[in-house]
Amino acid sequence: MEPLTFDMILVMAMIGLAIFLFIVEWVRVDVVAILMMVTLPLLHLVTPKEAFVGLSSNAVVSIIAVIIIGAGMDRTGMINKLVAPVLRIAGNSSSRIIIAISVTVAVISSFMQNIGAAALFLPAIQRISKMQKIPLSRLLMPIGFSAILGGTITLVGCSPLILLNDLLAPFNLEPFGLFDVTPIGLVLVFSGITCFVLFGRFILPQGDPMDGGESESSSSSTSPDHPQPDADQTEFYELRTPDDFTDYRDPVFVEDLRRRYLLNVVAITEPPDFKVISPMPDVEVRSGIDLAVCGLKKDALRMASVEGMHLKDNLEVYKDSLSAQTAGSVEVVVGPRSAFSGKSLKEINFQDRYHVTPLSVYRQEETYRAHIGDIVIQVGDVIELYGTWKRLTVLHKEGGLLFSLPSDAEEMRPEKTLWAGFWLVTALVMIMGFKIQLSVALMTGALGMILTKVLSIDEAYQSVDWRTIFLLAGLIPLGIATEKTGAAAWIAHSILSVIGDVSPIVLLTVIGILSTMFTLVISNVGATVLLVPLVVNMAIAAHTDPRMAALVVGLATSNSFMLPTHQVNALYMGPGHYRTVDFIKAGALVSVVFLVVMIAMISLVYGI
């Protein structure tokens, strides 16, 4: 074993720093990657050229192309159209629905980013849940897990697998083919779905079937015509202010009523007699006017009593303006890369910009109703919005929010479906038939979609998630430095000297567990870049196939089910009203099954 050098210590310190920053999240993960990209050449651990080699790597270009191809398929609406025939096949049985949707999501996820597939299907799953009266919590987790597992079906299914060949290159190891992982991936998807079909009732929160797919604290797509039967649910009430309302008090504004009584004014009369739907927070509540509010009955009663208003038995003045045909409330999920993410509701200003009223925010087991203006919106948050359908459709078109409304509002190009399919197949044929490099073949498919106007070049640029690109490109030099300085070999030998001689199966299992643990706390890309050089060195020293060791890392970094840290789990947590303990319960079983199946399949397919 080589002696420990100063450069090795520096590299290990940088790895430690990266892991620390990944865990504490003082800065975003992609910023950590850029920090590595810049610091490593400054410390002379890599050359300036090596520092930025990630940006032009096969993996990064492949990811850009996969994202563009996925966006193209999304634009044609072909994925949404898949839902209807899939449902017809599945019938009414919830198990069959879970299987059918999960398989579809997994197959789509094998050719596009997991989070993209998950986001694409969310509105459809919400509609299915409502139509079939299956609690959303019973559908979302199996389907979300399938989206993650689907990423293991092909080499372009998830970022770690796309990276794998680039990380193997410095060791002169034979790269993997596009479908080399397919048998393993398919069995992983099958076993994941089987877990939920067999043990779903024990590991999934059951929800209330009477909710028609919604759990206790939400009310999706409700209208004043269909008040909720539960006393704890929001309803619409109409009140009238007395003629002397403004005579003996300080001015009262719409925002005051929300803050004081947690009631959202959804309609108010402005002088002389204008009915304003979703009024601005600074609209004054005047004497002798009617207002409609949305909230709990106890709060409406409290407001009527304290402010001296008359609470009407039914909607009267606003019966027509707030009818189900005109207006209603919907739950929207903040989608990945949404422009609303990172902004407070006050900054977004839904009332002014879109004339819709945010009623509540649901995040990680908590429903927020008070001072929601200050809440900074995150991906996966569920916002309940009220407005006219016309206004809600305008907001829907804006993008960034996943509506459970039918997707007609989005601008689709169904006439381009054939072109999109053609270019996807072309890319696959180039990879499989002509053995053309992954990045070149996929970029050809992406370019083809742009030239045939499946999507415009600007839409293609907008679809690329630069966070993922820089995360990948920034961490690649860290992998190079680990290998170049001999730090990877040193750590590998040290670990092996501690654990002694082990059989290849045991070694691969240990690597699988290690990768699973890493991916739960740091990003899957980070875990792959840090672990691949290490495990390849370990495998060489232990006389095990180094390609298999790398493959275990590439696959096991998708074994991220036990915590809602994976992007897909984070996205589905809000709408599914899951608690962390739900992920621990179901994720623990799926993770163990994943490890066992993965090792068994690797030994079966590759004969370890």
Added chain:
Amino acid sequence: MTIITISRGSFSMGKIVAEKVAQKLNYDLISREVLLDASSRFNVPEMKLEKAIHDAPGILERYRHGKQSYVAYIRSALVERVIGGNVVYHGLAGHLLLKGIPHVLKVRINADLERRAAIVMERDQIPAPDARSRIMEDDKQRRKWTHSLYDHDPWDTSLYDLTICIDKLSIENAVDYICQAADTEGFKSSKKSIQKAKDMSVACHVKASLVEEFPNISVTCEYGNVLIYMKGKDQVTGKLSKKLNHIRESIDDIHHLETHAGTEPPPDAV
């Protein structure tokens, strides 16, 4: 229904002024009673509470948050005491502990150092330099305490509605000015200001119930809607959840209770 707080340095004759004001307006006079209330309500020795409100926290105490808890107990007891109005409080830090209630008249009584030293010399039979240094040391402790907990200087006149120096002005003059100020419209209670005081009482009660185990939380209350602000990415743990359920059941005036993690608390949060 006015509330008057009289803040003063030691031996500045603030106590006599407070007594005379209470007598003239027929208001209740409170000071140490607040410590007794807090001591019995939260089961903490009165000595510890007194030390907490008098001495600035040491370096270790800043991390142990013990003093923060005691101050929260005292604040809760004080707000509860003054909520009915018509009261003069001349204990420590009243102007800071009751910040946020609109109908509080905040008065500061200062006195010339030589006059203060003369009182100490006479009372304790010590030479002038010792008396002066004792007063200055006491003032220093006050300054440190207010700085460490509220980031204010107690001698900053902008913290008060009325600052009176007992030197050329007599005690009687001071009492007259205070009574006159208490009668002005701005310090009379209204429905809104009484609601604010009630809300603050609820917020202080919630904070006092949680502060020992969760020292970093901030609490606001508006019309009975309680918001608990937690720092960073803190989550509502099982322990906090249980505590919150207990609070919901034990405090009648709470209509709604929510926890917001990672949101900056407003400046008026307790």
